[in-house]
Amino acid sequence: NATLKAELGNAAWKVLHTMMAKFPDRPTEEDSDALKSYIHLFARLYPCGDCARHFQKILKKFPPQVASRSTAAAWACHVHNEVNKKLKKDLFDCSKIGDFYDCGC
């Protein structure tokens, strides 16, 4: 079902980008390790099997960047664009990611 798959993807990207937007500017080593592990586990457990396999390949090519909020946000924007490319969607201008995912929370 294409609609459910798209809704799931939409929801998952929102959570991922918002997580990056709230990641510390100056993370501890533990924070960075937590985010890196989270991303790999997310890619493993993502419920759409084909998507998960494809995304795991993207992660091999572009390993998670977790040194700060801005590098993590830029990384997530980049890998989302990699998926956009595959799906022939418009690319997002990652220089504009700034407050786009501010959840005010």
Next chain:
Amino acid sequence: NATLKAELGNAAWKVLHTMMAKFPDRPTEEDSDALKSYIHLFARLYPCGDCARHFQKILKKFPPQVASRSTAAAWACHVHNEVNKKLKKDLFDCSKIGDFYDCGC
């Protein structure tokens, strides 16, 4: 911003419940460890700080159940209801969780 916080929660629950619905019926030990770690990291990194703190307390009381798809789905339903209780929302009848989160993917 209450709307953005609610939209984020909505998205996050969709991803979490759908993940449970696709978790193997008979997971390997590695699968179960992956899901357990994922849930703890999700609770740590969830972008709404108050929600994350509250959810981490719920996890202490109700540790992730990862022995099979059905126990994982029932567990997620239960902890979502714990959040619903706190927010004075209607509880979900977890005996009806069956195909509710089938993403067809």
